[in-house]
Amino acid sequence: MRSVFLLSTALAIQVLVAASGYAECITGGCHEALGRFSYPHAPVIDDCLSCHVAATTGHPQGGEKNFKLAAEGAALCAQCHDAFSGEKGMHAPVAEGDCLACHRVHGAAYPHLLDFGDDLSSLCFDCHDKASFTGAYLHGPVAVGECTSCHDPHVSGEKSLLKKPVRASCLECHADFAAKLQAAKIVHEPVRKSPCTDCHNPHAAPARYVLKEKMPDLCWSCHAKMRDRLSKVRVRHAPIDDAGSCSNCHSSHFSQVPGLLPESEKAMCLNCHGEDQLGNPPLKNIRTQLLEKQPARPARGKKQEVAQKEKQYLHGPLQEGRCAGCHAPHGSDYFRLLTGPYPEGIYAPYQEGTYGFCLECHDKYMLRFQDTSLYTAFRNGNRNLHFVHVSDKRKGRSCRICHEPHASNSQKLIGESGMPFGDWQIPVRFQPTATGGSCAPGCHRPFGYDRDSPVDYRQEKP
């Protein structure tokens, strides 16, 4: 009984195949090659006549075409496949009905009747100029030829046949970026308002991160004023002209910190200015100026438990975590990238403007008058001792001789260890009192001063 059933099924298949002509076309010794594709077109398997119709009788007849196509171009394909229409953008071969520009008709080595698998670059570059997809830096999908990970090969409502709007296309893969962007307090304006392709070339670019131009040139295209300013300044901050350029200090897309900094301003600056190795000669290690001296080495076997603390007094801007209060982070005409004039040498007699940088915040009249009751507490009676120090026409003492610019454990940022003077560090030995103070520096004999009861120096024995 079972054998009777199998026989009847085999007969039925034979009848069907014979009816479609498949056996004759593929196995008849003429079109055998059409049966060897890894991915044959479905009709090739069982229905050649769905596309080919007999034009004459008595096939095969040598030297003549006995079949013709059931329809021409895309109309033939549309017999089975839905036609593409109604979209904004249509791939040119689709629009022209030239499906075979990309697809093989009978079968191919890869799915979708294509001669190429994941790497479609060879197929696409048949028409698209490869030069646009060549550069020092390639977008990942371009590098592996996965054009269709972003583009729809047939039709799309988006420009450039993108499957989704530009930002959505990008964020679909860059999901970690999308999550951080969502949570960011501050977003760079082009990221917020413009497509990613304003800055990035989605295919290939000469600059890192497939940027259309290298930084800072790319950044200058919007920040032209900064470009102009920095083209004139005496000193540019070195990172600008370093490989990472603007991105050495700025997070290009978003940040939790104003100025699009990747971390707090002070921490950011100390990344470079808080170590001993960077630069030639090495940059000053400001971190060591801010912190207490390293505690004594712990006894053997005991852990170092005390974290290094900042000194007791920080300069005002640093108390707020700001370095840019005094230093122009991009470039400056002044010493140490300061925001205003300050003498480079340790001696500079006061003249209007000489100490303009310090006097932007500190009382602008502090150094100007020999006598004052208003502009400084460093005075003996009304004798302005700042004036006394800085007004000497030959050796007016600059602020740094007595004051630390960043931090100190002494009031008024008076230097503790003193300013380097050759091999010697000039001590200040400042001792404040309620109405004045005293110092016993390396510069002169010990002197006291008192605002309320001025010291008569003539009465003091040298």
Place this chain on the structure above:
Amino acid sequence: MARITLVLSVLVALSGSMLLSGCAKGPAKPDPGPVFWPSPPAEPHIQFLGGITDSVDVEGEKTGFSLIVTGREDPYYIKKIGKGSGITAHGGKLYVASTGFGQVVVIDIANRTFDYLKDNAGSGKLKKPVNTAVDEQGNLYVADTGRDQIVVFDAAGNYLRAFGTIAEDETAEARIVDVAVFKNKLYALDNRAGLVRVLDPETGRQLDSFGQDEVEEKNNLALPYALTIDARGIVYITNLLSGRVLKYDVDGNFLDGLGRLGQSFGEFARPRGVAVDSGGLLYVVDAGFSNVQVFDQQKRLLGFFGTPGRPAGSLNLPAGIAVTTDNLEHFQKLAAPGFRLEQVIFVVNQYTSPINPSISVYGYGSMQK
């Protein structure tokens, strides 16, 4: 035009009616509405709030009626300011020097009192008080050009002392036209010598003087009229001859100067009273233009107000000026809806008229968004 009264304005404002109102003494005139500087559509910064001419404007109408004592109505004497000159705001009170009456009028806004100086008699009798100053203890210093002295009263108005022969050798000719107190020193403006004389307020002894030491002549005092000292110790002095406002510090160091004689913006015809607010804005009264020009610390002219030609708020030969944040809540009631006061400005008019009170009151502020 009806007189503009502070009290009635308050009452009217409180009643939700017009801001400025004609009082019972004159025929009612149409309400001009809030008067602002600058004019609309510019963002307003100064509003004219009202004025004070006599005691009724502060205390309101009093009947003096008493059945218990006399069985009949006692007369209520209306006290006037007369021809005013300088004005000082201190501790919630206004001290107005009245050259016309030889008086100092003490106005307590919060307590709504208007009094003449209690001990203005005998040794304390004032002749021609032109300006006043008050120290931290409340002592009142009156520059009296009739006596050519500075007359001192305590906080209760009792006469304390007077000094005029400040330093016999050089100041016999002194003519003190304004006084100011900073910390424990008295700064007396001598318009005859063109000096600020720094005095011991107890003895009148001269400790220092300044005003004629600059190489550039334009930076020396030239017929100075008034001075004021800000909280930091910066002294601003108006000068009639040079048309400049000069800026010194209390130690006598010359700092800066602004203006000149002329008719353009930022120039002066007859600069008189001067005041500085806590934000550093400088107010300079000009009797020639009958206005007040306002400058910032960069010497930029920000605007002016009081210029004649408005239905209300015009000045008439103005002299002294005072700026204060005292009693702001009282004056806020006079402000236009949405106009938030930050300080109040008092300007003394030497001549009154139906539209010019003795003291014109302005509010400095901004319209709330």
